Amino acid sequence: MADRNFFGITTAEREKVFMTLYKKAFPAVAKYVSKMGGSFDGAKDIFQDALVIYYEKTVSASIELQTNEQAYVLGIAKHLWAKKFRENVLHTSLDTYRDDIMDEEDMQPSPAKLLHYLETAGQKCMEILKAFYYDNLPVNKITELFGYSGVRSATVQKYKCMEKVRETIKEKNLAYEDFIE
Protein backbone atom coordinates (compact mmCIF):
# COMPACT_ATOMS: atom_id res chain seq x y z
CA MET A 1 0.00 0.00 0.00
CA ALA A 2 1.24 3.47 -0.79
CA ASP A 3 2.50 5.72 1.96
CA ARG A 4 -0.26 8.30 2.03
CA ASN A 5 1.84 10.54 4.25
CA PHE A 6 4.68 10.66 1.75
CA PHE A 7 3.78 14.26 0.90
CA GLY A 8 3.61 15.25 4.57
CA ILE A 9 0.88 16.85 6.60
CA THR A 10 1.60 20.56 6.51
CA THR A 11 2.14 23.01 3.66
CA ALA A 12 5.82 23.33 4.64
CA GLU A 13 6.32 19.57 4.49
CA ARG A 14 4.64 19.37 1.09
CA GLU A 15 6.80 22.21 -0.18
CA LYS A 16 9.95 20.23 0.63
CA VAL A 17 8.64 17.20 -1.26
CA PHE A 18 7.59 19.27 -4.28
CA MET A 19 10.95 21.05 -4.31
CA THR A 20 12.72 17.68 -4.45
CA LEU A 21 10.35 16.37 -7.13
CA TYR A 22 10.81 19.55 -9.18
CA LYS A 23 14.59 19.18 -9.10
CA LYS A 24 14.51 15.49 -9.87
CA ALA A 25 11.78 15.32 -12.48
CA PHE A 26 11.37 18.70 -14.17
CA PRO A 27 14.61 18.55 -16.21
CA ALA A 28 13.48 15.35 -17.96
CA VAL A 29 9.99 16.76 -18.65
CA ALA A 30 11.42 20.07 -19.91
CA LYS A 31 13.84 18.20 -22.16
CA TYR A 32 11.01 16.13 -23.60
CA VAL A 33 8.70 19.13 -24.17
CA SER A 34 11.55 21.09 -25.74
CA LYS A 35 12.32 18.16 -28.06
CA MET A 36 8.65 18.09 -29.07
CA GLY A 37 8.77 21.79 -29.96
CA GLY A 38 7.05 23.08 -26.84
CA SER A 39 7.85 26.18 -24.83
CA PHE A 40 9.10 26.69 -21.29
CA ASP A 41 5.60 27.71 -20.19
CA GLY A 42 4.17 24.63 -21.89
CA ALA A 43 6.62 22.41 -20.02
CA LYS A 44 5.77 24.14 -16.76
CA ASP A 45 2.00 23.66 -17.23
CA ILE A 46 2.33 20.01 -18.18
CA PHE A 47 4.73 19.30 -15.34
CA GLN A 48 2.57 20.99 -12.71
CA ASP A 49 -0.51 19.09 -13.87
CA ALA A 50 1.54 15.88 -13.72
CA LEU A 51 2.54 16.67 -10.14
CA VAL A 52 -1.11 17.21 -9.18
CA ILE A 53 -2.02 13.85 -10.68
CA TYR A 54 0.91 12.14 -8.96
CA TYR A 55 -0.16 13.70 -5.66
CA GLU A 56 -3.79 12.64 -6.05
CA LYS A 57 -2.85 9.09 -7.01
CA THR A 58 -0.42 8.77 -4.12
CA VAL A 59 -2.64 10.18 -1.35
CA SER A 60 -5.63 8.15 -2.53
CA ALA A 61 -3.37 5.07 -2.47
CA SER A 62 -4.51 4.17 -5.96
CA ILE A 63 -0.88 3.69 -6.94
CA GLU A 64 2.07 2.30 -5.09
CA LEU A 65 4.59 4.87 -4.03
CA GLN A 66 7.08 5.10 -6.86
CA THR A 67 10.70 4.43 -6.17
CA ASN A 68 11.48 6.20 -9.42
CA GLU A 69 9.26 9.27 -9.24
CA GLN A 70 11.18 10.90 -12.06
CA ALA A 71 10.18 8.21 -14.55
CA TYR A 72 6.61 8.08 -13.27
CA VAL A 73 6.06 11.85 -13.46
CA LEU A 74 7.69 11.91 -16.91
CA GLY A 75 5.27 9.18 -18.00
CA ILE A 76 2.25 11.20 -16.85
CA ALA A 77 3.65 14.33 -18.52
CA LYS A 78 4.16 12.50 -21.82
CA HIS A 79 0.59 11.23 -21.65
CA LEU A 80 -0.73 14.74 -20.97
CA TRP A 81 1.36 16.17 -23.78
CA ALA A 82 0.11 13.57 -26.26
CA LYS A 83 -3.48 14.11 -25.19
CA LYS A 84 -3.15 17.87 -25.44
CA PHE A 85 -2.13 17.59 -29.03
CA ARG A 86 -4.46 14.78 -29.96
CA GLU A 87 -7.42 16.82 -28.83
CA ASN A 88 -5.87 20.10 -29.81
CA VAL A 89 -7.19 21.63 -26.64
CA LEU A 90 -5.05 23.66 -24.34
CA HIS A 91 -6.37 22.96 -20.85
CA THR A 92 -7.83 19.50 -20.78
CA SER A 93 -5.08 17.77 -18.86
CA LEU A 94 -6.52 17.17 -15.39
CA ASP A 95 -9.99 16.43 -16.70
CA THR A 96 -8.69 13.27 -18.30
CA TYR A 97 -8.13 11.79 -14.85
CA ARG A 98 -11.68 11.40 -13.65
CA ASP A 99 -12.68 9.86 -10.38
CA ASP A 100 -14.77 6.77 -10.58
CA ILE A 101 -17.12 8.15 -7.98
CA MET A 102 -18.10 11.15 -10.06
CA ASP A 103 -20.62 10.81 -12.82
CA GLU A 104 -20.40 12.91 -15.94
CA GLU A 105 -22.73 15.60 -14.68
CA ASP A 106 -20.79 15.97 -11.46
CA MET A 107 -17.49 16.44 -13.25
CA GLN A 108 -18.70 19.47 -15.12
CA PRO A 109 -16.82 22.54 -14.00
CA SER A 110 -18.57 24.00 -11.02
CA PRO A 111 -19.32 27.67 -11.12
CA ALA A 112 -16.41 29.80 -10.05
CA LYS A 113 -18.72 32.04 -8.06
CA LEU A 114 -19.89 29.18 -5.88
CA LEU A 115 -16.33 28.08 -5.13
CA HIS A 116 -15.42 31.69 -4.38
CA TYR A 117 -18.43 31.99 -2.07
CA LEU A 118 -17.46 28.85 -0.15
CA GLU A 119 -13.84 29.97 0.07
CA THR A 120 -14.79 33.25 1.66
CA ALA A 121 -17.86 32.28 3.70
CA GLY A 122 -16.60 28.96 4.95
CA GLN A 123 -12.86 28.73 4.53
CA LYS A 124 -12.27 26.80 7.77
CA CYS A 125 -14.78 24.19 6.68
CA MET A 126 -13.29 23.96 3.21
CA GLU A 127 -9.84 23.42 4.75
CA ILE A 128 -11.15 20.65 7.00
CA LEU A 129 -12.99 18.96 4.14
CA LYS A 130 -9.92 19.28 1.91
CA ALA A 131 -7.78 17.62 4.60
CA PHE A 132 -10.22 14.72 4.89
CA TYR A 133 -11.30 14.15 1.32
CA TYR A 134 -8.63 15.62 -0.97
CA ASP A 135 -5.44 15.20 1.04
CA ASN A 136 -6.75 11.99 2.61
CA LEU A 137 -4.95 12.73 5.86
CA PRO A 138 -5.46 10.30 8.75
CA VAL A 139 -8.06 11.53 11.22
CA ASN A 140 -5.56 11.65 14.10
CA LYS A 141 -3.34 13.99 12.06
CA ILE A 142 -6.33 16.19 11.21
CA THR A 143 -7.26 16.31 14.89
CA GLU A 144 -3.77 17.55 15.68
CA LEU A 145 -3.53 19.91 12.71
CA PHE A 146 -6.81 21.70 13.46
CA GLY A 147 -6.52 21.54 17.25
CA TYR A 148 -9.56 19.39 18.03
CA SER A 149 -9.92 17.77 21.43
CA GLY A 150 -10.18 14.31 19.93
CA VAL A 151 -10.76 12.18 16.88
CA ARG A 152 -14.51 12.13 17.50
CA SER A 153 -14.73 15.95 17.55
CA ALA A 154 -12.82 16.12 14.28
CA THR A 155 -15.08 13.51 12.67
CA VAL A 156 -18.27 15.25 13.82
CA GLN A 157 -16.87 18.54 12.50
CA LYS A 158 -16.20 16.90 9.13
CA TYR A 159 -19.84 15.90 8.79
CA LYS A 160 -21.06 19.27 10.08
CA CYS A 161 -18.93 20.99 7.44
CA MET A 162 -20.21 18.66 4.74
CA GLU A 163 -23.75 19.47 5.82
CA LYS A 164 -23.01 23.18 5.62
CA VAL A 165 -21.42 22.96 2.18
CA ARG A 166 -24.17 20.69 0.90
CA GLU A 167 -26.84 23.07 2.15
CA THR A 168 -25.07 26.02 0.56
CA ILE A 169 -24.95 24.22 -2.76
CA LYS A 170 -28.61 23.32 -2.43
CA GLU A 171 -29.60 26.89 -1.59
CA LYS A 172 -27.61 28.32 -4.44
CA ASN A 173 -29.10 25.68 -6.72
CA LEU A 174 -26.49 23.95 -8.77
CA ALA A 175 -28.66 24.07 -11.82
CA TYR A 176 -26.03 26.70 -12.66
CA GLU A 177 -28.42 29.38 -13.85
CA ASP A 178 -27.81 31.48 -10.74
CA PHE A 179 -24.10 31.32 -11.31
CA ILE A 180 -23.68 31.78 -15.00
CA GLU A 181 -21.14 34.51 -15.39
Add this chain to the structure above:
Amino acid sequence: MRISLNEIKLIDDHIFNQGTHEDALLLDALLILNPALSNQIRWQKKAHTIIKQYGRKKLKAEIESVHRKLFHEPIHQSFRLRILRLFRPG
Protein backbone atom coordinates in the same frame (compact mmCIF):
# COMPACT_ATOMS: atom_id res chain seq x y z
CA MET B 1 -23.98 12.13 16.07
CA ARG B 2 -27.16 13.85 14.98
CA ILE B 3 -29.41 11.89 12.64
CA SER B 4 -28.64 14.27 9.77
CA LEU B 5 -24.90 13.74 10.30
CA ASN B 6 -25.37 9.98 10.27
CA GLU B 7 -27.23 10.40 6.99
CA ILE B 8 -24.24 12.29 5.57
CA LYS B 9 -21.94 9.45 6.64
CA LEU B 10 -24.27 6.91 5.06
CA ILE B 11 -24.30 8.85 1.78
CA ASP B 12 -20.51 9.24 1.88
CA ASP B 13 -20.11 5.49 2.33
CA HIS B 14 -22.44 4.98 -0.64
CA ILE B 15 -20.54 7.45 -2.84
CA PHE B 16 -17.17 5.94 -2.01
CA ASN B 17 -18.38 2.34 -1.93
CA GLN B 18 -17.19 1.98 1.65
CA GLY B 19 -20.36 0.93 3.41
CA THR B 20 -21.43 -2.53 4.46
CA HIS B 21 -24.17 -4.51 2.76
CA GLU B 22 -26.47 -3.53 5.64
CA ASP B 23 -25.69 0.16 5.06
CA ALA B 24 -26.64 -0.22 1.40
CA LEU B 25 -29.94 -1.85 2.37
CA LEU B 26 -30.61 0.90 4.90
CA LEU B 27 -30.00 3.56 2.28
CA ASP B 28 -32.33 1.80 -0.16
CA ALA B 29 -35.03 1.70 2.52
CA LEU B 30 -34.55 5.37 3.37
CA LEU B 31 -34.81 6.27 -0.31
CA ILE B 32 -38.17 4.49 -0.50
CA LEU B 33 -39.42 6.24 2.62
CA ASN B 34 -38.02 9.59 1.61
CA PRO B 35 -37.55 10.08 -2.14
CA ALA B 36 -36.13 13.56 -1.49
CA LEU B 37 -33.03 11.81 -0.17
CA SER B 38 -31.90 11.25 -3.75
CA ASN B 39 -31.50 15.01 -4.02
CA GLN B 40 -29.33 15.01 -0.90
CA ILE B 41 -27.12 12.40 -2.58
CA ARG B 42 -26.92 14.64 -5.63
CA TRP B 43 -25.94 17.71 -3.57
CA GLN B 44 -23.37 15.70 -1.65
CA LYS B 45 -21.75 14.51 -4.88
CA LYS B 46 -21.63 18.14 -6.00
CA ALA B 47 -20.03 19.05 -2.68
CA HIS B 48 -17.31 16.47 -3.33
CA THR B 49 -16.70 17.95 -6.77
CA ILE B 50 -16.33 21.42 -5.25
CA ILE B 51 -13.99 20.13 -2.51
CA LYS B 52 -11.84 18.50 -5.18
CA GLN B 53 -11.70 21.73 -7.16
CA TYR B 54 -10.76 23.61 -4.00
CA GLY B 55 -8.06 21.05 -3.19
CA ARG B 56 -6.57 21.23 -6.67
CA LYS B 57 -6.59 25.02 -6.63
CA LYS B 58 -4.72 25.11 -3.32
CA LEU B 59 -2.28 22.39 -4.38
CA LYS B 60 -1.51 24.15 -7.66
CA ALA B 61 -0.82 27.35 -5.69
CA GLU B 62 1.65 25.43 -3.50
CA ILE B 63 3.39 23.98 -6.59
CA GLU B 64 3.49 27.40 -8.24
CA SER B 65 5.15 28.79 -5.12
CA VAL B 66 7.89 26.16 -5.45
CA HIS B 67 8.29 27.06 -9.14
CA ARG B 68 8.66 30.76 -8.28
CA LYS B 69 11.37 29.97 -5.73
CA LEU B 70 13.28 27.76 -8.14
CA PHE B 71 13.15 30.29 -10.96
CA HIS B 72 13.72 33.47 -8.97
CA GLU B 73 15.91 32.76 -5.95
CA PRO B 74 19.68 33.10 -6.55
CA ILE B 75 20.40 29.86 -4.69
CA HIS B 76 18.74 27.87 -7.49
CA GLN B 77 20.51 29.66 -10.34
CA SER B 78 22.31 26.61 -11.75
CA PHE B 79 19.06 24.63 -11.91
CA ARG B 80 17.31 27.56 -13.59
CA LEU B 81 20.04 27.96 -16.22
CA ARG B 82 20.07 24.21 -16.88
CA ILE B 83 16.36 24.31 -17.71
CA LEU B 84 16.32 27.57 -19.65
CA ARG B 85 19.20 26.32 -21.81
CA LEU B 86 16.85 23.66 -23.17
CA PHE B 87 14.56 26.30 -24.66
CA ARG B 88 17.19 28.53 -26.24
CA PRO B 89 16.69 28.88 -29.98
CA GLY B 90 19.20 26.69 -31.74
